[in-house]
Amino acid sequence: MNKLNKLILVLLAILFANCSSKETEVESYFGFSIPKNTLNSYLESKMREFNIPGLAIAIINKGEVVYRINFGYANLEQKIPVTDTTIFEGASMSKSVFGFFVMKYVEEGKLDLDKPLHEYLPYPDIAYDDRYKKITARMVLSHRSGFPNWRENEPDKKLRIKFEPGTDYLYSGEGYQYLAMVLKHIENTDWAGLEVAFQDKIAQPLGMEHTVFIQTPFTTKYKAEPYDENGKWIDWKKDYWNNKEEGVFGAAFSIHSEPLDFSKWMIGVMKEELLSKESYHELLKPHSNVPTDDLDISYTLGFMKFPFIFTNTYGHGGNNEGFTSFFTLNTTKDWGYVLFTNSEYGEKLGEDLFFYLLLGPYLTIPYIIRGIIKLIILAGIGILIKFIILKLAWI
Numbered sequence: 001m002n003k004l005n006k007l008i009l010v011l012l013a014i015l016f017a018n019c020s021s022k023e024t025e026v027e028s029y030f031g032f033s034i035p036k037n038t039l040n041s042y043l044e045s046k047m048r049e050f051n052i053p054g055l056a057i058a059i060i061n062k063g064e065v066v067y068r069i070n071f072g073y074a075n076l077e078q079k080i081p082v083t084d085t086t087i088f089e090g091a092s093m094s095k096s097v098f099g100f101f102v103m104k105y106v107e108e109g110k111l112d113l114d115k116p117l118h119e120y121l122p123y124p125d126i127a128y129d130d131r132y133k134k135i136t137a138r139m140v141l142s143h144r145s146g147f148p149n150w151r152e153n154e155p156d157k158k159l160r161i162k163f164e165p166g167t168d169y170l171y172s173g174e175g176y177q178y179l180a181m182v183l184k185h186i187e188n189t190d191w192a193g194l195e196v197a198f199q200d201k202i203a204q205p206l207g208m209e210h211t212v213f214i215q216t217p218f219t220t221k222y223k224a225e226p227y228d229e230n231g232k233w234i235d236w237k238k239d240y241w242n243n244k245e246e247g248v249f250g251a252a253f254s255i256h257s258e259p260l261d262f263s264k265w266m267i268g269v270m271k272e273e274l275l276s277k278e279s280y281h282e283l284l285k286p287h288s289n290v291p292t293d294d295l296d297i298s299y300t301l302g303f304m305k306f307p308f309i310f311t312n313t314y315g316h317g318g319n320n321e322g323f324t325s326f327f328t329l330n331t332t333k334d335w336g337y338v339l340f341t342n343s344e345y346g347e348k349l350g351e352d353l354f355f356y357l358l359l360g361p362y363l364t365i366p367y368i369i370r371g372i373i374k375l376i377i378l379a380g381i382g383i384l385i386k387f388i389i390l391k392l393a394w395i
């Protein structure tokens with residue numbers, strides 16, 4: 001067998017390998033097929049690298065979940081595995097779902113994105129600073145309210161405004177919680193009543209059975225245990241934030257879910273369900289620049305928008321003590337994934353997985369193919385030269 005035939009066989013092998021059964025593969029962002037067993041191995045190796053006790057993940061291709069798997073333990077000490085019913089804290093992924101929820105109130109005419117929130121509900125905790133009267137829902141959802149992330153991070157634990165509202169970006173859970181208070185006031189209800197409104201307006205229409213901001217007996221029963229960066233169990237019953245947040249609709253932090261349930265909302269966003277096109281435009285257009293060292297990231301009304309030309313890729317991480325998570329979705333390709341962990345490294349894993357899933361394990365295939373093409377061209381030139389030499393020899 002000559003070299004040219006060997007090269008052709010290698011090229012065909014690569015092409016056929018990329019056309020195998022879709023039942024055993026997922027599709028990378030750029031369309032390369034990734035064998036599920038290869039993806040399993042990657043995730044397991046990352047869990048070992050980051051010392052992650054438990055992981056649950058779902059991947060969406062063309063608007064459908066094509067990969068759903070669990071690894072590790074929901075309870076490490078008792079060796080209780082993560083299953084399809086295991087519930088995790090989504091932490092700051094709450095913000096994206098809450099932004100979506102807010103837009104329902106905008107569509108119903110109950111909330112104006114640009115009307116100062118104090119006109120709906122004065123806020124005694126910051127009433128000493130009149131600048132708060134400029135804060136709107138749009139500023140809150142795009143982190144331009146001027147509030148800090150949490151007042152607990154301030155030396156005196158007092159809520160304050162860091163800059164003139166609307167003039168800069170500062171990530172703030174406090175702002176989201178103020179807006180949640182406004183929605184509660186609009187509904188003329190308590191936190192439990194706002195949860196009922198979320199279920200009625202968002203969760204139930206999308207078929208989300210176990211996604212909640214306030215825990216239920218089901219989510220409590222099946223919730224994973226939290227673990228710190230060293231893989232040690234966190235006593236959540238003694239945790240400050242857990243006790244503070246008990247029974248509170250935490251717009252910025254308290255969503256509980258699992259991948260298949262959460263992916264129903266993601267697919268709903270991809271297919272522009274429940275909201276009008278105008279609402280989606282407001283929800284997903286960039287409002288703020290997020291200071292980062294590497295990427296030009298924007299913040300919308302609850303989502304990070306990642307810088308990919310000619311596409312619309314959004315996502316968010318989540319980081320509560322002992323629970324970290326990450327999701328990303330692309331509304332152009334109806335592609336995305338969501339993962340939950342009961343560790344401190346799920347957000348890091350989510351970011352690493354993002355780059356892995358751009359091309360999958362075949363990052364080198366384009367270079368292999370390009371090299372094969374070059375070799376074929378060189379072989380062709382060699383044959384041509386040999387042909388010319390033989391022709392000259394006959395002259």
